[in-house]
Amino acid sequence: MKLFLLIAILSSSPIPSLSVSPRIGDCQPASCGNVTRISYPFRVGGRQPSYCGHPAFELVCGGDGVPALKSSYDGYYFVRSIFYHNSSVWLGNSNWLHEKSNLGKKIGIGIGAGAGGILVISFVCLLVYKQKKRKRTPSSSLQLKQTNSSRQILDLELNTAQYRTHIFSYEELEEATDGFNASKELGDGGFGRVYEGKLRDGRTVAVKRLYENSYKRVEQFMNEVDILSRLRHQSLVTLYGCTSSNSRELLLVYEYVSNGTVADHLHGSRAGERALTWSLRLNIAIEAADALAYLHAVEPQIIHRDVKTTNILLDNSFHVKVGDFGMSRLFPLDVTHVSTAPQGTPGYVDPEYYQCYQLTDKSDVYSFGVVLVELISSKPAVDINRSRYEVNLASFAISKIQSNELDQLVDPEIGHHSDSEMKKMIAQVAELAFRCLRLERDMRPPMKEVLEVLRGIRDGANNVENVGKGALAQEDAYLLRKNPPYSPDSVTDRWMSKSTTPNNSA
Incomplete structure (x- = not known):
């Protein structure tokens, strides 16, 4: 819980009473959305005459159908309710519209009328910021309408520390x-x-x-x-x-990252310039794995959820910059997965996430496995020009690895045929990709292990062949089932969901 105390303003000097005006009695209460019978000292701008309320308490009735009160300190606040019996008003920021008042602000407003037609107004503001569950995302209604008041509130949120x-x-x-x-x-x-x-x-x-x-x-x-x-x-x-x-x-x-994306260089607009060397491809894999391992290690953990070669940028020295975090998720602490409708790019989506609606860090591992296959094959994740059973690169790669036909998968431009050491390294990366692409998430290695294996391959570590030893033999049974449900080639609208549910067990 955080407490913010705004400056208390207490006016002891007399202010001419507006109630002495004979016209104040002609003012009819106004309404804005769920807030009804709005009357002195409040008035709804544009709906009630200026003499019907004090200038400090003028409300704006926005397109959201919710009145907003402008604060001289930091913009607008939405008016949840006005309590005339105890001279107070309950205000909320933009999250109140969508989070059932997870964030509430109360401001007490003293309203009094002095004898002899003299009104003394006391304005004491105490802002209590309550945070039990923070969610910064406005709802679609706010996104679509974007009234001036809601924009002011969003500004306030953006400018917080x-x-x-x-x-x-x-x-x-x-x-x-x-x-x-x-x-x-x-x-x-x-x-x-x-x-x-x-x-x-x-x-x-x-x-x-x-x-x-x-x-x-x-x-x-x-x-x-x-x-x-x-x-x-x-x-x-x-x-x-x-x-x-x-x-x-x-x-x-x-x-600005000037050298395009990995996809551009493998099978896109820059592919014709010159083929990426094997050492560059391996270094790209290591740096991208390092970035993902970092995301999975921070607290709260971050799941990228859209790992793909078009989101891996390259600078002029071919160093990696992973980008596009629009679909990423901050993972709740002490949970094994988050239940949410699958989102992502066709060909990269974790099949278990697709089937069970359970997002985990292993979903990123699966997507990274597809990236590894792209790096050794120079083929896109989905290509409808390939034969029916090879449209999906992950299924195509697993088929070739299992049938010991790796040469049909590897890009010949890499030049591995005449280099036995390079050929060995490519086979090791292919085996690692195979492990990342396992259908059951618990059988996939964590990103930290993926990073360690890749570094071992690069450094020629003696034990690299023993990392995950027996993986191809011990867990092939599930992968060898007829027509396994690999990552889908298309994502339908029904996948899109704004609701998520954290779970404490797998």
Whole structure:
């Protein structure tokens, strides 16, 4: 529980009573949403004449159908209820609309009338901030309507110490991207388009512009700000800041990573430039695994939930920057999984997550297994141009590994045929990918172990062949079942869910 005490304002000087005006009796109570019979000293702006209330207690009835009271200290608060019997008003921030008052603020307002037509107003504010379960995401109704009052509240949340991020003006970022010129576009994804920009201080940045028609855009925005402002790791993209929600658009500002994505270099727009060497591919795998192991080790644990080669960026030295945390989850402490409808990218989604709706850190491990297969094959995770049973890269890779046909999987451009040591290392990475792609999550190694194995392969550790020894022989039975349910090739709308349930047992 945190307590915030606002400055108490006590006016002992007489203020001319508004009640002496003969017109005050003509004022009819007004309503806004669930708050009814609003009367002196409150008044609803635009619905009641100015003489019907004191200027300090003017309410705004926004599009949400909830009255808001402007505080001279820090923006607007939603009015939950007015208690005339004890001269108090119950206020809430934006989360109250969606969290059944997990966050409540009470402000006592003294209302009194002096003799002889003199009114003395005492305004003493005591803000009690209660936090039992914190959830920063506004609901879709707030996202769609975005009234001025709700934006002010979101601004307040963004500027709290927990986010520790810089707030850019929309005008500065519009200028940095030449008005979001199409020539500055770097790419797009499920929730926004990314532009190259140059700030006034000379820094080159990547600016993500969230789609206006995405009903989850505010959720994605808040999620990335929340998570990236917590993290510091050399292989994670750095968030420089964002716009306030009161700006024209929701924009996120990242460090500029200039060399495209791993997908670009393996099978995308940069694949024709030159094939990635084996040493580069292995180093990419190690750095990406290091980033994911870090996410899984922090408290609270973070599940990326969208690990894929298009979210692994490369700088000019081919060092990794893992990005796009819009779907990531802060994992509750002391739980084994979170029950939630599957979200992710076709071909990378953990089959057990897909079937059982249980998200764990092993879901990221499965997705990383697909990334490993991409690194050795240069093939995309899903390709409808492949034969029917090879559309999904994970199932294709497992088939080739089990049938000892690894040469049909490995990209010949790597040049492994004439290098026995490289061929051995590729086989070891393929075996590790096989372990990551096991259908039962408990049979997959944790990311920390994946990282250790990859480093051992790179360093030529003597014991690398003994790590997970017997894995191919001991646990093949489940994988060898006819038509196993590999990661789906498509994700349907019914998967999308905003509700999640933490569980204490698997």
